[in-house]
Amino acid sequence: MALAMLIIPSVDGLAKHLSATYSPLMIGWVSFAASSLIVTPIAVRLHGPALLPRTQKWLHLLRLVFLLAAATMYFVAISRIPLATAVSAYFIGPVVAALLSVVVLKERMTIAKGLSLALGLAGAMVILQPGAGPIEPGLILAFGSGVAYACFQVTTRRIAEAASPFQTLAFQYLMGLVLLAPQAALNWTTPRISDLWLFAAMGSCGVFAHVLSVLAFRRAEASTLAPLSYLELLGSALIGYLAFGDTPGGSVVIGAALIVAAGALLLPRRMVSPAPGTPAA
Numbered sequence: 001m002a003l004a005m006l007i008i009p010s011v012d013g014l015a016k017h018l019s020a021t022y023s024p025l026m027i028g029w030v031s032f033a034a035s036s037l038i039v040t041p042i043a044v045r046l047h048g049p050a051l052l053p054r055t056q057k058w059l060h061l062l063r064l065v066f067l068l069a070a071a072t073m074y075f076v077a078i079s080r081i082p083l084a085t086a087v088s089a090y091f092i093g094p095v096v097a098a099l100l101s102v103v104v105l106k107e108r109m110t111i112a113k114g115l116s117l118a119l120g121l122a123g124a125m126v127i128l129q130p131g132a133g134p135i136e137p138g139l140i141l142a143f144g145s146g147v148a149y150a151c152f153q154v155t156t157r158r159i160a161e162a163a164s165p166f167q168t169l170a171f172q173y174l175m176g177l178v179l180l181a182p183q184a185a186l187n188w189t190t191p192r193i194s195d196l197w198l199f200a201a202m203g204s205c206g207v208f209a210h211v212l213s214v215l216a217f218r219r220a221e222a223s224t225l226a227p228l229s230y231l232e233l234l235g236s237a238l239i240g241y242l243a244f245g246d247t248p249g250g251s252v253v254i255g256a257a258l259i260v261a262a263g264a265l266l267l268p269r270r271m272v273s274p275a276p277g278t279p280a281a
Contacts, residue, residue, distance in 0.1 A: 001220070001228045004212035007205050009235035012087070013243050014202045016078045022189050024075035027202075028068075029177065029184030030191065034203025036173035043170035052174075053167045059159050060171050066152035067172065068179055073145035080138035083240035087233050088255070089139045091124045093146030094226040097153040104154055107221050116227045116265040123230070123258030126251050153226065157217045165214040169207065230259035 011031075018027050043051040053060050077086045098117050101107045159168065191199060216225055234256055240246035 001213065001216035001225045002231055004209040004216065005229050005231040006235050007209040007212070008232050009083075009087075009239050011202050011205050011209070012074075012078060012083060012236055013239040014198055014205075015075055016083055016244065018195065018198060018202075019075065019079035021195070022191070023187035024079045025072065025183040025187040026189060027199075028071050028075050029180040030199050031071075031202045031206060032173050032176040032180060034199050035169075035207045036177055036203075038203055038207050039166060039169045039173050043166040046164065046166055051167060051170045053159070053171055056159050059155060060168070061175070063152055063155035063159065064172055064175055064179070066148050066155060068176060070145045070148035070152055072180075072183070073141040073148065077138045077141040077145060081136055081142070082246045083244060084233075084237040084246055086138065086142040087236040088124055089142035090146040090149070091120070091230060091233055091259075092143055093148075093150040093153070094229040095121050095124075096147055096150035097226040097229075100150060100154045101157065101221065101226070105157060105221075112265050113224070116262045118262075119258050119265070120227050120230055120262035123255040123262065126255035126258060129251060150226075153217075153229075156214065157221075165211050168214055169210055172210070227262045227265070230262060233259055 015024070015027055015031070022030075040051070074086065074090060077089075095117055098113060102109045156168075237246075237256065
């Protein structure tokens with residue numbers, strides 16, 4: 001999960017760069033098209049005609065709707081506001097995901113999870129500084145994207161055991177192409193040849209991150225994984241600085257430190273039993 005969250009900022013950075021030339025609504029569709037070209041052959045190779053999930057189809061569709069809503073709002077948001085600012089607002093999502101996992105999935109709320117969520121929320125608030133001025137519409141979209149992605153994460157946990165990662169992703173990208181087609185057609189600009197590799201890179205990085213994420217949800221509780229999503233904030237701040245000249249202020253540094261502490265609280269701490277006759281380490 002940590003590796004997936006460190007890869008996703010590269011997708012965001014590419015989308016922000018491309019949004020200077022293309023509509024964010026078109027970028028979403030082309031990203032799904034590039035991803036489907038990668039995922040579909042692998043799914044066919046692994047599963048043959050059964051490349052799409054056979055069970056829980058309505059849950060897969062609901063999961064996809066949450067993802068499309070999150071992606072669309074987020075791509076529009078990063079075209080309007082700095083990347084680090086958009087990610088900061090978006091990170092209301094892990095808090096919502098952890099709360100939903102307790103309510104919907106009946107997962108146990110431990111003291112460590114509660115403290116982690118409180119630290120994560122505090123870090124996001126330090127970065128956002130609510131009440132400092134008028135609310136930018138891009139921030140509202142980023143918040144909405146975070147909530148939609150939280151619902152996507154919880155739904156992913158519900159279906160993680162029922163289908164293989166590539167069956168899940170084949171459904172996600174192929175059906176996403178269909179559902180996003182109208183908005184892409186209304187905002188279409190033919191991509192330049194020199195930009196095709198950027199769209200391909202978006203698709204490749206997105207697929208890799210989603211595979212890692214699905215595998216993570218098959219091995220851990222959603223409420224445990226949710227705070228690790230804050231690592232995406234650190235990667236986005238770095239890319240924003242290197243690619244777009246967005247210099248993080250003191251509040252971003254303090255908020256990021258709180259967010260890292262939130263993730264550290266949930267790192268696994270396993271007791272290893274010594275073999276009989278050997279001293280404990």
